[in-house]
Amino acid sequence: MNQADLQALRNPLLVVAGVALLGALAVYSSGRLMIAARQQLAQQQLQLKDARTRLQKSGEEKDIIVRYLDSFRQLERNGFVGDEQRINWLDGLRLANQQADLFGVDYQIGAQRPYLHAAEFSPGPLALNQSVMRVRFRLLHEGDLDRFLVSLARQGAGIFAIDQCLLRRIDTRGVIRYQPNVNAECDLSWITVRVSASGEQKKP
Amino acid sequence: MADKLLIGISAQTVTAAHWRGGKIVECLTFANDEGGQADFKDFLDRSADTPTHIMVGAVEEDYRFETLPHAYGSDRADMVGRKLKQHYRNTTYMAATLLGRDTGKRRDDRYLFSALTNPDLIADWLQAVAARGMPIAGIYLLPVVGAGLLDKLDVKATNLLLVAQHATGLRLTFFRDRQFRLSRLTRGDSGRPENRTRYFSEEISNTRLYLHALRTMTLDEHLTVLLIDRGDELQEEAAGVARENPSLDCVRLGRSELAGRLGINNELLEASPYAIYLHLLGLKAPLSNLAPASTMVGYKRFQARRAIYAACGALSVAAAVWTGTNLYQSVMLSGDTEYAARQTALLSSQYQEITRQFPQAPTSAENLKKTVEIAQRLRATAHTPQKVMALLGRALEVSPAIVIRELGWKYGVTEIEAEGARTLEAAPSAPGGAAGQRKESALIDGEVRPFRGDYRSAIITINGFADRLAEEPEVSEVKVVKLPLNVNPALSLSGNTLDNPEQGGTAEFKLLLVIKPPK
Numbered sequence: 001m002n003q004a005d006l007q008a009l010r011n012p013l014l015v016v017a018g019v020a021l022l023g024a025l026a027v028y029s030s031g032r033l034m035i036a037a038r039q040q041l042a043q044q045q046l047q048l049k050d051a052r053t054r055l056q057k058s059g060e061e062k063d064i065i066v067r068y069l070d071s072f073r074q075l076e077r078n079g080f081v082g083d084e085q086r087i088n089w090l091d092g093l094r095l096a097n098q099q100a101d102l103f104g105v106d107y108q109i110g111a112q113r114p115y116l117h118a119a120e121f122s123p124g125p126l127a128l129n130q131s132v133m134r135v136r137f138r139l140l141h142e143g144d145l146d147r148f149l150v151s152l153a154r155q156g157a158g159i160f161a162i163d164q165c166l167l168r169r170i171d172t173r174g175v176i177r178y179q180p181n182v183n184a185e186c187d188l189s190w191i192t193v194r195v196s197a198s199g200e201q202k203k204p
Numbered sequence: 205m206a207d208k209l210l211i212g213i214s215a216q217t218v219t220a221a222h223w224r225g226g227k228i229v230e231c232l233t234f235a236n237d238e239g240g241q242a243d244f245k246d247f248l249d250r251s252a253d254t255p256t257h258i259m260v261g262a263v264e265e266d267y268r269f270e271t272l273p274h275a276y277g278s279d280r281a282d283m284v285g286r287k288l289k290q291h292y293r294n295t296t297y298m299a300a301t302l303l304g305r306d307t308g309k310r311r312d313d314r315y316l317f318s319a320l321t322n323p324d325l326i327a328d329w330l331q332a333v334a335a336r337g338m339p340i341a342g343i344y345l346l347p348v349v350g351a352g353l354l355d356k357l358d359v360k361a362t363n364l365l366l367v368a369q370h371a372t373g374l375r376l377t378f379f380r381d382r383q384f385r386l387s388r389l390t391r392g393d394s395g396r397p398e399n400r401t402r403y404f405s406e407e408i409s410n411t412r413l414y415l416h417a418l419r420t421m422t423l424d425e426h427l428t429v430l431l432i433d434r435g436d437e438l439q440e441e442a443a444g445v446a447r448e449n450p451s452l453d454c455v456r457l458g459r460s461e462l463a464g465r466l467g468i469n470n471e472l473l474e475a476s477p478y479a480i481y482l483h484l485l486g487l488k489a490p491l492s493n494l495a496p497a498s499t500m501v502g503y504k505r506f507q508a509r510r511a512i513y514a515a516c517g518a519l520s521v522a523a524a525v526w527t528g529t530n531l532y533q534s535v536m537l538s539g540d541t542e543y544a545a546r547q548t549a550l551l552s553s554q555y556q557e558i559t560r561q562f563p564q565a566p567t568s569a570e571n572l573k574k575t576v577e578i579a580q581r582l583r584a585t586a587h588t589p590q591k592v593m594a595l596l597g598r599a600l601e602v603s604p605a606i607v608i609r610e611l612g613w614k615y616g617v618t619e620i621e622a623e624g625a626r627t628l629e630a631a632p633s634a635p636g637g638a639a640g641q642r643k644e645s646a647l648i649d650g651e652v653r654p655f656r657g658d659y660r661s662a663i664i665t666i667n668g669f670a671d672r673l674a675e676e677p678e679v680s681e682v683k684v685v686k687l688p689l690n691v692n693p694a695l696s697l698s699g700n701t702l703d704n705p706e707q708g709g710t711a712e713f714k715l716l717l718v719i720k721p722p723k
Contacts, residue, residue, distance in 0.1 A: 009508055016515055019519050019523075023519050023524075023527075026523050032536045040537070044541045047545075048551070055558070058559070061562070064241075065562055065563050068575075069565055071576040071579075072565075072576055075576065076566075099547040123574065123578060142348075142593060142611075146588060152329045152682070153586075159579060161585060162589070163614070165614075166611075166613075170610050193579075195566070
């Protein structure tokens, strides 16, 4: 095919190129429409499945609410659910110190951040946070440490986990009297949970 | 069916026909003079861009049968091209048609070489067509086109002589086994009917003699003469030929029979003797095309254009079908989506109706349950140093010489660090540092008291204490991190034997204790 042939066939070739372009455009556009429609259907079918499952489990859902609502309210009150209740923690420290007959507790609370070991509890949409409280106190003897920690847990100021502790004997030169004999230093993680807004039950 | 322009050129006249819808719709005859050519050009102007098939019926034609060695591809084309140039030096209108293979041992190729030996005969007419840019599809000799009659009339005769009266003379075309072998156009006036019978008989006899001379057919062989009588005026001639030549069959085909078997109307048959051939040419163009490549350029482009437009059509149809299928599926899918949406809305409203009877809750049932369960697990899995202290207490009961000065305890993914035990470790700042299972570990810093410089005894006491701890089922590992005297052969050791350890020496040690992780 030479230059003259190409010149003679220019118009038909332009037409075929145009037709091919338009055809490809039409096929592509309609294909995109079809894919979008298919995706919408898949999404809608998923929603339908969810709605059906939710309806089927509505009886079970009511049972769960009845069973767990009181416990949940209790956790709200003691500060595990919702915002941190640091004043409650300090009150708890004060009371635990008194009940364990300690010589006073120094404390230092760090900033709140996501709980490091949240994955162990599979929290799903719930957000677990922690604030590390470092406490320093003196003990009459080693047994007071456990008394203090048990007492703190019973105050109902929230839920904490003990990360680490250090006990160091105080040199009293052999003098035996009512005095601190052990220095203690512990890191406690106060754990709170935040229920996401999307998880709130829609009430009529 | 595509339109065609069919042109039959003879020395005296030109017959042009317009082919449309599988038949000739217009047929005009033009004289071979200036007036005729002007009318012909006017006719062409009305048929622009129509592919044109040209047929030539003239005395100046030549046919040769030859056998050539069997060859393929370019070798065959070169050989045939050389033969054509060798036979026909003065014309560009020539063709070679492969008829088949020879029956001999070599099985050579049999060819029919044909040519129009007087190109000037068609020059002016061809020029008129070419000047209008009309694509010339082919140039054929009339007898070759006439071979199509045998198929249309379904003639079975082995030796057949087709005889037809034309304006320029009598055309006699011989076929053997339905294959074209020879054609003659006699120049002569048939005159009165009685002379015409003799004239026909003489020309048929001359043709038989010529065929005999060419060794194509012997005089003894039976011959069938097919007399084309488009004007129904050759009954007597047909009878006369049969009477004068008992060794042959003379079959006359009258107007009505021709019209019926060929599908041509009577008016067309009457209009021109070429109408039959133009009709055959319109139905099917023969293989033997005399037109050189330069003449066919326009037609090749026409065919390419037509192919491209056909491709356009096919593309359009394919795209339309594809697009239509996609759109149809989209509509169907949208319908399904709407149905699913209605079902979802219905189920949701039913669910809402049911939830009206639920107790008022601050979050979903799932979140309620999970929150309470997490709180329970946190309480249940809480770890304190109590377990380690209990273990130490039991071990110390049987090791009164061991005095604990410092105890570090940790519940974490990593063990407590020996060097960092003096102060609490900085807690990791990112959640990413918490991968792995947590376990309890403790670092015990103590001494052997009283110590009187007996390192051997002190080390035995410390190891005994460590062994007792290791015997506890909850203990995973006990490691002596530091001894009063480092006896590691990899390290240097120095001192003075005059030193008195009783006056202030100590036997300090460090143990790392790891508790088995909870199951």
